[in-house]
Amino acid sequence: MxxxxxxxxxxxxxxxxxxxxxxxxxxxxxxxxxxxxxxxxxxxxxxxxxxxxxxxxxxxxxxxxxxxxxxxxxxxxDFEDAASYLDWEIGVHGIHISFPHPSLIPASPSPSSAPSPLGSAPAVPTRSTLRHSFSATFLPEIAEEQGWDKLETVDSAIHKAGWSGRISEDLRRALTVRRYQxxxxxxxxxxxxxxxxxxxxxx
CATH class of the missing domain: 3.30.700.20 (Hypothetical protein ph0010; domain 1)
Structure with missing residues:
Protein backbone atom coordinates (compact mmCIF):
# COMPACT_ATOMS: atom_id res chain seq x y z
CA MET A 1 0.00 0.00 0.00
CA ASP A 78 -6.36 19.11 6.81
CA PHE A 79 -5.12 21.20 9.74
CA GLU A 80 -7.81 23.48 11.21
CA ASP A 81 -8.18 25.69 14.28
CA ALA A 82 -10.83 24.16 16.54
CA ALA A 83 -13.47 26.51 17.95
CA SER A 84 -13.14 24.81 21.35
CA TYR A 85 -11.59 21.77 22.96
CA LEU A 86 -14.69 19.76 21.97
CA ASP A 87 -14.71 20.87 18.31
CA TRP A 88 -13.38 17.64 16.74
CA GLU A 89 -14.61 14.13 15.94
CA ILE A 90 -13.36 10.84 17.40
CA GLY A 91 -12.01 8.57 14.69
CA VAL A 92 -11.71 11.48 12.24
CA HIS A 93 -9.44 14.08 13.82
CA GLY A 94 -6.20 14.09 15.71
CA ILE A 95 -5.71 16.98 18.12
CA HIS A 96 -2.73 19.14 19.01
CA ILE A 97 -3.17 21.12 22.22
CA SER A 98 -1.10 23.89 23.76
CA PHE A 99 -1.64 25.92 26.91
CA PRO A 100 0.20 28.20 29.34
CA HIS A 101 1.01 27.16 32.87
CA PRO A 102 -2.39 26.91 34.69
CA SER A 103 -1.22 29.41 37.31
CA LEU A 104 -1.22 32.03 34.54
CA ILE A 105 -4.80 31.32 33.42
CA PRO A 106 -7.36 33.81 34.82
CA ALA A 107 -10.18 32.10 36.72
CA SER A 108 -13.65 32.55 35.26
CA PRO A 109 -16.17 34.59 37.34
CA SER A 110 -18.34 31.48 37.80
CA PRO A 111 -16.06 28.44 37.99
CA SER A 112 -17.62 25.21 36.79
CA SER A 113 -16.37 21.65 36.49
CA ALA A 114 -18.91 20.81 33.77
CA PRO A 115 -17.55 20.49 30.24
CA SER A 116 -18.51 23.31 27.93
CA PRO A 117 -18.21 23.62 24.16
CA LEU A 118 -17.47 27.32 24.55
CA GLY A 119 -13.85 28.36 24.43
CA SER A 120 -12.33 31.21 26.35
CA ALA A 121 -9.64 33.52 25.07
CA PRO A 122 -6.19 32.39 26.21
CA ALA A 123 -4.00 34.79 28.12
CA VAL A 124 -1.90 37.11 25.97
CA PRO A 125 1.54 35.45 25.74
CA THR A 126 4.47 37.29 27.28
CA ARG A 127 8.17 36.50 27.63
CA SER A 128 7.47 34.89 31.00
CA THR A 129 4.48 32.77 29.95
CA LEU A 130 6.35 31.40 26.95
CA ARG A 131 8.77 29.75 29.36
CA HIS A 132 5.85 27.91 30.98
CA SER A 133 3.97 26.43 28.05
CA PHE A 134 2.77 22.87 27.47
CA SER A 135 1.83 20.99 24.31
CA ALA A 136 0.90 17.48 23.20
CA THR A 137 -0.81 15.63 20.39
CA PHE A 138 -2.83 12.48 19.80
CA LEU A 139 -3.10 11.00 16.30
CA PRO A 140 -6.63 10.43 14.94
CA GLU A 141 -6.75 6.73 15.81
CA ILE A 142 -5.71 7.05 19.45
CA ALA A 143 -9.01 8.02 21.10
CA GLU A 144 -10.89 5.23 19.33
CA GLU A 145 -8.24 2.63 20.14
CA GLN A 146 -8.25 3.62 23.83
CA GLY A 147 -12.05 3.80 24.08
CA TRP A 148 -11.90 7.44 25.24
CA ASP A 149 -14.60 10.05 24.77
CA LYS A 150 -13.63 13.63 23.85
CA LEU A 151 -13.22 14.80 27.44
CA GLU A 152 -11.06 11.82 28.39
CA THR A 153 -8.92 12.39 25.29
CA VAL A 154 -8.39 16.07 26.05
CA ASP A 155 -7.57 15.40 29.71
CA SER A 156 -5.16 12.63 28.69
CA ALA A 157 -3.48 15.04 26.28
CA ILE A 158 -3.12 17.61 29.07
CA HIS A 159 -1.36 15.01 31.22
CA LYS A 160 0.74 13.87 28.26
CA ALA A 161 1.87 17.49 27.84
CA GLY A 162 3.40 17.30 31.31
CA TRP A 163 0.75 18.83 33.57
CA SER A 164 0.20 16.59 36.62
CA GLY A 165 -2.07 18.88 38.63
CA ARG A 166 -5.83 19.23 38.75
CA ILE A 167 -7.57 19.77 35.41
CA SER A 168 -10.19 22.50 35.75
CA GLU A 169 -12.75 23.70 33.24
CA ASP A 170 -10.84 27.00 33.09
CA LEU A 171 -7.76 25.04 31.99
CA ARG A 172 -9.71 23.17 29.31
CA ARG A 173 -11.18 26.40 27.97
CA ALA A 174 -7.72 27.97 27.81
CA LEU A 175 -6.44 25.29 25.45
CA THR A 176 -5.44 26.23 21.94
CA VAL A 177 -6.56 23.25 19.85
CA ARG A 178 -5.60 22.37 16.29
CA ARG A 179 -7.41 19.43 14.72
CA TYR A 180 -6.09 17.44 11.79
CA GLN A 181 -6.61 14.26 9.80
Whole structure:
Protein backbone atom coordinates (compact mmCIF):
# COMPACT_ATOMS: atom_id res chain seq x y z
CA MET A 1 0.00 0.00 0.00
CA UNK A 2 1.34 3.44 -0.93
CA UNK A 3 -0.20 6.47 0.77
CA UNK A 4 1.67 9.14 -1.11
CA UNK A 5 4.44 9.52 -3.65
CA UNK A 6 7.55 11.58 -3.01
CA UNK A 7 6.49 13.84 -5.88
CA UNK A 8 3.48 14.96 -3.86
CA UNK A 9 5.72 17.29 -1.88
CA UNK A 10 6.52 17.67 1.83
CA UNK A 11 4.12 16.65 4.58
CA UNK A 12 3.97 16.61 8.38
CA UNK A 13 4.36 12.99 9.48
CA UNK A 14 4.61 10.62 12.43
CA UNK A 15 6.22 7.18 12.56
CA UNK A 16 4.78 4.68 15.04
CA UNK A 17 6.27 1.35 16.11
CA UNK A 18 3.98 -1.22 17.76
CA UNK A 19 4.55 -4.68 19.18
CA UNK A 20 2.05 -7.11 17.63
CA UNK A 21 1.48 -10.60 19.02
CA UNK A 22 -1.23 -13.12 17.99
CA UNK A 23 -4.31 -12.92 20.20
CA UNK A 24 -3.12 -9.83 22.05
CA UNK A 25 -3.78 -6.10 21.53
CA UNK A 26 -0.92 -4.19 19.91
CA UNK A 27 1.37 -2.29 22.28
CA UNK A 28 2.98 1.06 21.53
CA UNK A 29 6.75 0.76 21.18
CA UNK A 30 7.64 4.26 19.97
CA UNK A 31 6.04 7.22 18.23
CA UNK A 32 7.66 10.49 17.18
CA UNK A 33 7.05 12.85 14.29
CA UNK A 34 6.94 16.45 13.20
CA UNK A 35 4.33 19.05 12.33
CA UNK A 36 6.83 20.78 10.05
CA UNK A 37 6.34 19.54 6.46
CA UNK A 38 9.21 17.30 5.37
CA UNK A 39 9.98 15.58 2.03
CA UNK A 40 8.65 12.03 2.38
CA UNK A 41 11.92 10.16 1.77
CA UNK A 42 13.88 12.41 4.14
CA UNK A 43 11.17 12.46 6.82
CA UNK A 44 10.71 8.69 6.82
CA UNK A 45 14.44 8.06 7.10
CA UNK A 46 14.81 10.45 10.02
CA UNK A 47 11.70 9.66 12.06
CA UNK A 48 11.80 5.88 11.59
CA UNK A 49 15.12 5.99 13.44
CA UNK A 50 14.12 8.71 15.89
CA UNK A 51 10.94 6.93 16.98
CA UNK A 52 12.80 3.61 17.28
CA UNK A 53 15.76 4.86 19.30
CA UNK A 54 14.97 8.26 20.85
CA UNK A 55 11.44 8.08 22.23
CA UNK A 56 12.25 8.80 25.88
CA UNK A 57 9.20 6.81 27.04
CA UNK A 58 10.71 3.52 25.84
CA UNK A 59 14.05 1.73 25.68
CA UNK A 60 15.67 1.53 22.24
CA UNK A 61 14.27 -1.05 19.85
CA UNK A 62 16.61 -4.04 19.57
CA UNK A 63 17.24 -6.43 16.68
CA UNK A 64 15.59 -9.43 18.39
CA UNK A 65 12.26 -7.52 18.48
CA UNK A 66 11.98 -6.90 14.74
CA UNK A 67 9.84 -9.95 13.94
CA UNK A 68 7.19 -8.78 16.43
CA UNK A 69 7.00 -5.17 15.24
CA UNK A 70 4.67 -3.24 12.97
CA UNK A 71 5.64 0.18 11.61
CA UNK A 72 2.99 2.77 10.71
CA UNK A 73 3.48 6.06 8.89
CA UNK A 74 0.87 8.79 9.36
CA UNK A 75 0.86 11.67 6.87
CA UNK A 76 -0.97 14.57 8.52
CA UNK A 77 -3.47 16.63 6.51
CA ASP A 78 -6.36 19.11 6.81
CA PHE A 79 -5.12 21.20 9.74
CA GLU A 80 -7.81 23.48 11.21
CA ASP A 81 -8.18 25.69 14.28
CA ALA A 82 -10.83 24.16 16.54
CA ALA A 83 -13.47 26.51 17.95
CA SER A 84 -13.14 24.81 21.35
CA TYR A 85 -11.59 21.77 22.96
CA LEU A 86 -14.69 19.76 21.97
CA ASP A 87 -14.71 20.87 18.31
CA TRP A 88 -13.38 17.64 16.74
CA GLU A 89 -14.61 14.13 15.94
CA ILE A 90 -13.36 10.84 17.40
CA GLY A 91 -12.01 8.57 14.69
CA VAL A 92 -11.71 11.48 12.24
CA HIS A 93 -9.44 14.08 13.82
CA GLY A 94 -6.20 14.09 15.71
CA ILE A 95 -5.71 16.98 18.12
CA HIS A 96 -2.73 19.14 19.01
CA ILE A 97 -3.17 21.12 22.22
CA SER A 98 -1.10 23.89 23.76
CA PHE A 99 -1.64 25.92 26.91
CA PRO A 100 0.20 28.20 29.34
CA HIS A 101 1.01 27.16 32.87
CA PRO A 102 -2.39 26.91 34.69
CA SER A 103 -1.22 29.41 37.31
CA LEU A 104 -1.22 32.03 34.54
CA ILE A 105 -4.80 31.32 33.42
CA PRO A 106 -7.36 33.81 34.82
CA ALA A 107 -10.18 32.10 36.72
CA SER A 108 -13.65 32.55 35.26
CA PRO A 109 -16.17 34.59 37.34
CA SER A 110 -18.34 31.48 37.80
CA PRO A 111 -16.06 28.44 37.99
CA SER A 112 -17.62 25.21 36.79
CA SER A 113 -16.37 21.65 36.49
CA ALA A 114 -18.91 20.81 33.77
CA PRO A 115 -17.55 20.49 30.24
CA SER A 116 -18.51 23.31 27.93
CA PRO A 117 -18.21 23.62 24.16
CA LEU A 118 -17.47 27.32 24.55
CA GLY A 119 -13.85 28.36 24.43
CA SER A 120 -12.33 31.21 26.35
CA ALA A 121 -9.64 33.52 25.07
CA PRO A 122 -6.19 32.39 26.21
CA ALA A 123 -4.00 34.79 28.12
CA VAL A 124 -1.90 37.11 25.97
CA PRO A 125 1.54 35.45 25.74
CA THR A 126 4.47 37.29 27.28
CA ARG A 127 8.17 36.50 27.63
CA SER A 128 7.47 34.89 31.00
CA THR A 129 4.48 32.77 29.95
CA LEU A 130 6.35 31.40 26.95
CA ARG A 131 8.77 29.75 29.36
CA HIS A 132 5.85 27.91 30.98
CA SER A 133 3.97 26.43 28.05
CA PHE A 134 2.77 22.87 27.47
CA SER A 135 1.83 20.99 24.31
CA ALA A 136 0.90 17.48 23.20
CA THR A 137 -0.81 15.63 20.39
CA PHE A 138 -2.83 12.48 19.80
CA LEU A 139 -3.10 11.00 16.30
CA PRO A 140 -6.63 10.43 14.94
CA GLU A 141 -6.75 6.73 15.81
CA ILE A 142 -5.71 7.05 19.45
CA ALA A 143 -9.01 8.02 21.10
CA GLU A 144 -10.89 5.23 19.33
CA GLU A 145 -8.24 2.63 20.14
CA GLN A 146 -8.25 3.62 23.83
CA GLY A 147 -12.05 3.80 24.08
CA TRP A 148 -11.90 7.44 25.24
CA ASP A 149 -14.60 10.05 24.77
CA LYS A 150 -13.63 13.63 23.85
CA LEU A 151 -13.22 14.80 27.44
CA GLU A 152 -11.06 11.82 28.39
CA THR A 153 -8.92 12.39 25.29
CA VAL A 154 -8.39 16.07 26.05
CA ASP A 155 -7.57 15.40 29.71
CA SER A 156 -5.16 12.63 28.69
CA ALA A 157 -3.48 15.04 26.28
CA ILE A 158 -3.12 17.61 29.07
CA HIS A 159 -1.36 15.01 31.22
CA LYS A 160 0.74 13.87 28.26
CA ALA A 161 1.87 17.49 27.84
CA GLY A 162 3.40 17.30 31.31
CA TRP A 163 0.75 18.83 33.57
CA SER A 164 0.20 16.59 36.62
CA GLY A 165 -2.07 18.88 38.63
CA ARG A 166 -5.83 19.23 38.75
CA ILE A 167 -7.57 19.77 35.41
CA SER A 168 -10.19 22.50 35.75
CA GLU A 169 -12.75 23.70 33.24
CA ASP A 170 -10.84 27.00 33.09
CA LEU A 171 -7.76 25.04 31.99
CA ARG A 172 -9.71 23.17 29.31
CA ARG A 173 -11.18 26.40 27.97
CA ALA A 174 -7.72 27.97 27.81
CA LEU A 175 -6.44 25.29 25.45
CA THR A 176 -5.44 26.23 21.94
CA VAL A 177 -6.56 23.25 19.85
CA ARG A 178 -5.60 22.37 16.29
CA ARG A 179 -7.41 19.43 14.72
CA TYR A 180 -6.09 17.44 11.79
CA GLN A 181 -6.61 14.26 9.80
CA UNK A 182 -4.18 11.64 8.53
CA UNK A 183 -3.51 8.95 5.96
CA UNK A 184 -1.88 5.85 7.44
CA UNK A 185 0.18 3.00 6.00
CA UNK A 186 1.21 0.08 8.25
CA UNK A 187 3.72 -2.68 7.45
CA UNK A 188 4.54 -5.79 9.51
CA UNK A 189 7.76 -7.80 9.51
CA UNK A 190 6.63 -10.50 7.07
CA UNK A 191 5.41 -7.97 4.53
CA UNK A 192 8.70 -6.07 4.84
CA UNK A 193 10.76 -9.26 4.35
CA UNK A 194 8.76 -10.17 1.24
CA UNK A 195 9.19 -6.68 -0.25
CA UNK A 196 12.92 -6.62 0.49
CA UNK A 197 13.67 -10.05 -0.96
CA UNK A 198 11.59 -9.36 -4.07
CA UNK A 199 13.68 -6.25 -4.62
CA UNK A 200 17.02 -8.00 -4.24
CA UNK A 201 17.81 -6.98 -0.67
CA UNK A 202 19.61 -9.22 1.81
CA UNK A 203 18.13 -10.03 5.20
Missing amino acids: VVRSAADGPSPLFVTWSTVRPGKPSRLRGCIGTFDPRPLREGLAEYALTSAFRDHRFRKIEEWELETLECSVSLLT SRVCSVGWEEYVQWRTENGGAM
